[in-house]
Each structure stands twice: as C-alpha cells, then as structure tokens.
Amino acid sequence: MSVGxxxxxxxxxxxxxxxxxxxxxxxxxxxxxxxxxxRLAYERLxxxxxxxxxxxxxxxxxxxxxxxxxxxxxxxxxxxxxxxDTGLSLDGxxxxxxxxxxxGTDDVGRDVLVRIAYGARVSLIxxxxxxxxxxxxxxxxxxxxxYFGKMVDTVLARIIDVMLSIPFLLFAISLASIFRAxxxxxxxxxxxxxxxxxxxxxxxxxxxxxxxxxxxxxxAIGAGSWxxxxxDILPNVIAPIIVYTTLxxxxxxxxxxxxxxxxxxxxPPTADWGQMISDAQGNYHAWWxxxxxxxxxxxxxxxxxxxxxxxxxxxxxxxxxxxx
Amino acid sequence: MSVNGDAASSGDVLLRVDNVFKHFPVQSxxxxxxxxxxxxxxDGVSLEVRRGETLGLVGETxxxxxxxxxxxxxxxxxxxxxxxxxxxxxxxxxxxxxxEVRRDMQMIFQDPYGSLNPRRRVxxxxxxxxxxxxxxxxxxRKRRVQELMELVGLNPEHYNRFPAEFSxxxxxxxxxxxxxxxxxxxxxxxxxxxxxxxSIQAQIINLLDDLxxxxxxxxxxxxxxxxxxxHVSDRVAVMYLGKVAELGPVDGVYARxxxxxxxxxxxxxxxxxxxxxxxxxxxxxxxDVPSPVAPPSGCRFHPRCPKAKQRCVTEIPExxxxxxxxxxxxxxxxxxxxxxxxIADSRPEISAEERVVEGGLxxxx
Numbered sequence: 001m002s003v004g005x006x007x008x009x010x011x012x013x014x015x016x017x018x019x020x021x022x023x024x025x026x027x028x029x030x031x032x033x034x035x036x037x038x039r040l041a042y043e044r045l046x047x048x049x050x051x052x053x054x055x056x057x058x059x060x061x062x063x064x065x066x067x068x069x070x071x072x073x074x075x076x077x078x079x080x081x082x083x084x085d086t087g088l089s090l091d092g093x094x095x096x097x098x099x100x101x102x103x104g105t106d107d108v109g110r111d112v113l114v115r116i117a118y119g120a121r122v123s124l125i126x127x128x129x130x131x132x133x134x135x136x137x138x139x140x141x142x143x144x145x146x147y148f149g150k151m152v153d154t155v156l157a158r159i160i161d162v163m164l165s166i167p168f169l170l171f172a173i174s175l176a177s178i179f180r181a182x183x184x185x186x187x188x189x190x191x192x193x194x195x196x197x198x199x200x201x202x203x204x205x206x207x208x209x210x211x212x213x214x215x216x217x218x219x220a221i222g223a224g225s226w227x228x229x230x231x232d233i234l235p236n237v238i239a240p241i242i243v244y245t246t247l248x249x250x251x252x253x254x255x256x257x258x259x260x261x262x263x264x265x266x267x268p269p270t271a272d273w274g275q276m277i278s279d280a281q282g283n284y285h286a287w288w289x290x291x292x293x294x295x296x297x298x299x300x301x302x303x304x305x306x307x308x309x310x311x312x313x314x315x316x317x318x319x320x321x322x323x324x
Numbered sequence: 325m326s327v328n329g330d331a332a333s334s335g336d337v338l339l340r341v342d343n344v345f346k347h348f349p350v351q352s353x354x355x356x357x358x359x360x361x362x363x364x365x366x367d368g369v370s371l372e373v374r375r376g377e378t379l380g381l382v383g384e385t386x387x388x389x390x391x392x393x394x395x396x397x398x399x400x401x402x403x404x405x406x407x408x409x410x411x412x413x414x415x416x417x418x419x420x421x422x423x424e425v426r427r428d429m430q431m432i433f434q435d436p437y438g439s440l441n442p443r444r445r446v447x448x449x450x451x452x453x454x455x456x457x458x459x460x461x462x463x464x465r466k467r468r469v470q471e472l473m474e475l476v477g478l479n480p481e482h483y484n485r486f487p488a489e490f491s492x493x494x495x496x497x498x499x500x501x502x503x504x505x506x507x508x509x510x511x512x513x514x515x516x517x518x519x520x521x522x523s524i525q526a527q528i529i530n531l532l533d534d535l536x537x538x539x540x541x542x543x544x545x546x547x548x549x550x551x552x553x554x555h556v557s558d559r560v561a562v563m564y565l566g567k568v569a570e571l572g573p574v575d576g577v578y579a580r581x582x583x584x585x586x587x588x589x590x591x592x593x594x595x596x597x598x599x600x601x602x603x604x605x606x607x608x609x610x611x612d613v614p615s616p617v618a619p620p621s622g623c624r625f626h627p628r629c630p631k632a633k634q635r636c637v638t639e640i641p642e643x644x645x646x647x648x649x650x651x652x653x654x655x656x657x658x659x660x661x662x663x664x665x666x667i668a669d670s671r672p673e674i675s676a677e678e679r680v681v682e683g684g685l686x687x688x689x
Contacts, residue, residue: 220397220399220426222426232444
C-alpha cells in the first residue's frame with residue numbers, strides 16, 4: 001500500500017466517522033482514528049494480488065457449487081444419470097470431451113462436468129463444516145488448557161498427545177465400517193483428528209498472552225476467568241485462528257477426498273471428487289476422467305492455500321506498525 | 325503529611341503486610357525427580373501503609389518489589405503471611421469477596437505498552453472497571469469514562485481510539501484513569517514511570533500527586549529510581565533479595581542511611597553538580613546479587629557488604645531502630661553505618677571463602 005493512497009485515506013476516515021458517536025463536531029484529529037488492527041489487516045490483504053486472485057477463484061468455485069443445477073440445466077445431464085448409448089463408446093469405454101459431454105464421461109457414462117460441479121458441494125461443505133468444528137473444539141480446549149494451566153493443562157495435553165498418536169486412516173476406515181459411511185462420519189473424523197493441532201496453537205498463544213500485564217490489569221480490576229478469556233485473551237488469538245482456519249479448509253477438502261477415494265467417505269452414487277479420482281483408476285487411457293476432477297481438487301486447495309498465506313501475511317505482527 | 329513517632333503508633337493503617345512470604349517453586353526438568361527448590365521472591369516482609377501517605381519501595385531488579393505488589397493486590401497467592409486491608413484479612417478471600425475489595429485497591433503497571441490490550445478501544449479499557457462491577461450503563465458509563473479521561477489529561481474525544489495510537493505518556497495516563505475509575509483508596513504503582521522519558525515522568529508524577537490531593541489516595545510507589553522515590557514518598561522501604569533492608573521516613577533514610585546497602589544505592593544516585601560529584605566517593609559493591617533460590621545465610625547482604633563480619637554470616641539481623649534513630653526508622657543491619665562514616669574504605673572482616681555460603685552464590689537457575 002503506498003503512502004497517502006487517497007482511497008485508503010477516505011475509507012479510514014469514513015470508518016472513523018462511522019464509529020465515533022462523540023458529541024460535538026468532528027475535529028480534524030478525530031478523522032484519522034478508527035483504524036483497528038482488523039482494518040489494517042484487511043487493507044494489507046487487499047493489496048496482495050495473489051490472495052485476491054485466489055479469493056476470486058474461491059468465489060467462482062463456491063458459485064459453481066451453489067449453481068450446480070445450472071450445469072445440469074445447460075447440458076441437460078443429471079449428475080447420476082448413466083448415458084449408456086451416448087455417453088459410452090460402442091465397446092463400453094468412456095467418451096472423451098465432445099460437444100455433448102464437455103469434459104467427457106466416466107466409466108458408466110455419466111457427465112464428468114456436471115459431476116464435478118456437484119462434487120464441489122460435498123468438498124466445500126466438508127471443508128467448511130469440518131474446519132468450523134475443528135476450530136471450535138480446538139479453540140475451546142486450547143483456551144482452557146492455556147488459561148487454567150496446571151491440572152487442566154496436563155490432562156488436556158495428554159488427551160492431545162493421545163489424539164495425535166491414533167493413526168488417522170485406520171481409525172477412519174474402522175469408524176466407517178462401524179457406522180454407515182457418509183458425510184457425517186467424514187466430517188466427524190476430520191474434526192476429531194484436526195482439533196488437537198488448533199488446540200496446540202491456541203494454547204501456546206494463550207500461555208504467552210495470559211502473562212501480559214493487561215491480563216494482570218484485568219484481574220486486578222476484578223475480572224473473572226471467563227471475562228478475561230473471552231474479552232482480553234480471545235481477541236488476541238483470533239488472528240492465528242483465522243489464519244489456521246483458512247489453511248485448514250484445503251486440508252479438510254483433501255482429507256475428505258482421501259476418505260472418499262478409499263471408499264470410506266461419501267458413498268456412491270453421490271458425486272464426489274475423491275471418488276471420481278478413485279473410479280478413474282482403472283481407466284488410465286480415459287485421461288479426462290482422471291485429470292478434470294484432480295484439477296478441480298488441485299485448483300480448490302491451491303486457491304485456499306495461497307489465500308490462507310495472504311491472510312497470514314496480512315495478520316503478520318511484524319507489519320503491525322503500519323501507519324500511513 | 326507528618327510522619328513521626330506519634331503518627332506511627334496512632335496513624336490510621338490502611339494496609340498491613342505481616343510477615344509475607346512468596347516462593348515460586350522452580351520447575352524440575354526431570355519427570356520423576358520432585359524439585360523442592362524455590363525462588364524466594366519475597367521472604368518475610370512486614371509493612372504498614374497509612375491512609376493518605378505514599379510509601380516508596382526501592383531496590384534493584386529482582387529484589388521482590390513487584391512480587392510484593394502483586395501479593396498485596398492478590399494477583400499472587402502468598403506462600404505464608406497475612407495481608408490486611410482496612411483491618412480485614414484479605415489473604416485468603418475468595419474471588420467474589422475479593423472483587424469487592426478490589427474496588428478500594430487498584431494498580432498502575434510499569435509497561436504502558438503491555439498493560440493495555442492492543443485489540444481494545446481506550447473507552448472500553450477505561451470502562452472495564454465499571455462493566456466488571458456493574459456500574460453505569462450505556463451513555464452514563466461513557467460519560468463517566470470521558471470524565472476520567474479529562475481528569476487525567478486525555479482528550480475525551482479519543483474515546484474510540486486504540487492504545488497503539490497513543491504515546492507512552494498518554495498510555496500511562498490511560499492506565500491511571502483505569503486505576504482511578506472506581507475511586508479506590510489505595511493505588512499500587514508498580515514502576516509507573518520507569519518506562520517513560522524523563523520529561524514525561526515528571527508529568528505523570530505530578531498527575532499522581534494532584535490526584536492524591538484531590539481524592540485522598542494512598543500510594544505504594546515502586547521504583548528503582550531513588551530520586552523519584554525521594555520526590556514522591558513520605559516513607560521509603562529499601563528491599564534487598566526479598567527482605568526489607570531499611571524502612572523509615574524518606575528524609576531520615578536519605579539523610580542517615582543505616583544499612584550499607586542503602587548507602588551503596590544512594591551513592592549511585594547521580595549528582596547534578598560535577599564538583600560535588602567528583603568529590604564524592606561511590607561505593608562499588610563486589611559481586612552480583614546472589615540467587616534467590618539459595619539466598620545467603622544470616623544477613624542476605626553479607627557476601628557483598630563492605631562491613632561484613634562473622635556475625636553477619638550466622639545471624640539474621642532484625643528490622644529495628646539502629647543507633648539513635650527514632651522508632652519509625654528501622655534497619656536490618658548488625659553494624660549500621662554511623663553518621664558521617666565512609667564505608668567506601670571499609671573492608672569486610674570475613675574471608676572470601678566464608679562469604680561464599682552453603683548453597684552457593686551461583687544458584688541453579
């Protein structure tokens with residue numbers, strides 16, 4: 001961001017004017033205020049071109065998921081319909097991209113494009129819901145462990161160690177065989193296995209923040225533990241949490257694809273990227289069948305990862321003192 | 325405020341610290357070996373603070389000043405001893421009852437950058453005491469906060485700013501406003517000016533002075549700057565390694581320091597007059613401050629004391645009036661410094677080996 005960027009000055013001034021309800025006329029001095037750390041982070045993020053490009057890609061993928069029925073409407077192909085006559089060649093092989101099936105068909109004659117669009121729904125739902133669950137559990141556990149310390153910390157730290165020692169895939173596969181494999185189990189498994197890393201990050205942050213003088217000051221005034229945790233500590237750990245959240249979404253998406261690839265995730269015939277990649281395994285000559293779902297997965301995770309990096313840079317404390 | 329022998333006995337005691345200990349256990353690195361070592365941060369301190377006075381607390385870094393302050397504020401639980409506020413034992417009060425007491429005792433912190441939450445607006449930081457104690461709502465609270473801001477010399481229109489938008493001195497004013505919000509009786513100032521420029525220090529000290537007159541405040545003023553303490557205090561307590569070395573009216577202690585440590589501290593105060601400064605002989609202490617994990621036997625100061633004798637190694641000196649001092653001026657020294665005595669020339673009577681006590685000078689921290 002260049003110094004004296006007129007657009008930013010205007011936005012900062014309007015934000016200041018909006019949040020100040022002090023009596024009396026606005027002074028010139030009052031107009032430079034109101035730039036919260038959030039606003040600074042947002043402005044830094046906005047100047048990060050790669051992050052913005054990825055944000056656009058993410059929005060496009062979300063739109064694709066929301067408007068998946070539109071793909072069905074345009075092509076006239078429902079995601080689970082098998083076109084034995086038009087979708088398969090005479091010897092029963094999938095057809096490559098053509099004017100009817102833009103991205104080709106799969107081994108049972110379904111439209112790959114429509115299935116990718118519908119598959120985006122599963123990926124995004126799992127990515128968002130599992131991540132949300134993960135972050136919620138991790139933040140609560142991390143806050144409690146870091147703030148209360150002593151016994152609470154010891155017990156929670158042991159639980160985290162136990163969680164980290166359970167083999168992920170083995171647990172997921174056995175769980176999927178006990179319960180009926182499906183979206184809920186996938187989300188549950190992903191959340192159960194990722195919250196400990198969030199908890200560790202939050203705990204570490206809380207450990208350092210609770211020794212700050214402003215936490216002591218709050219205690220000296222008479223603030224209770226809950227108030228200190230929520231009002232004084234949480235806002236100071238929220239930045240790393242947000243960064244981790246944006247980086248966790250692609251991990252969850254890949255995790256879901258992995259489980260579905262292994263057949264313990266979302267069950268057929270629901271369209272899913274991981275499953276499509278799995279189905280394509282025996283059909284290496286039908287490259288479109290493997291490449292397009294993989295590409296969708298790659299682009300989605302890449303976009304989230306680069307965007308997450310951008311968010312991390314935006315929240316970087318080293319650029320905290322940017323007054324321009 | 326007159327502080328003499330009569331006032332000491334009849335004075336209205338606001339806070340009484342009675343033989344307070346605070347030990348921090350040193351964490352053992354081994355899982356199976358239980359460590360019994362502890363940092364003796366505060367080791368048997370007794371003090372009284374009278375209503376309306378300012379008690380200065382001086383000593384070098386690590387002598388336990390701040391720990392004592394946090395024990396008084398009940399931010400730390402004491403290991404042993406008793407703290408009385410307005411005649412009420414608050415040593416083991418539960419948090420609910422303690423919250424009531426906190427209305428009457430507040431604290432100003434050393435670091436104007438660390439003591440304000442960077443993510444919160446100044447208005448809500450200063451309004452915290454009101455919201456925690458359920459005083460005032462909405463506009464009423466805001467009006468009160470802005471009154472406070474005005475009182476400490478801040479622009480009330482800066483209500484919605486973040487701490488990062490203020491200078492160090494202004495931030496310390498925010499800290500003062502927050503401490504003042506509930507109109508406390510006692511304010512513990514933990515090195516409130518150490519982190520500030522000298523010119524700003526004067527402003528904050530004058531502010532604290534004015535507020536004391538206006539609201540009849542009692543201060544415990546912690547500092548390592550002896551001139552600042554001399555300026556603000558009525559009485560002064562000198563701490564060394566968790567113990568009070570000397571305590572008395574500021575004039576008495578500064579004019580006739582009895583403890584060799586007080587003498588050494590005072591001799592290190594810069595004198596603005598170069599001629600006098602050249603004449604004066606500084607007392608250079610040998611060695612470092614011993615480890616508070618294994619403090620020296622007898623008098624804690626004996627390994628560094630130029631007047632140390634055999635008795636200092638074995639016998640802990642009591643904190644009593646020495647020589648012909650009035651009863652309010654007490655020092656913990658077997659061989660107090662007489663008026664006009666120059667201890668820069670003194671040499672200890674005990675050998676270097678004897679000065680190294682069991683437990684070792686170099687602790688295992």
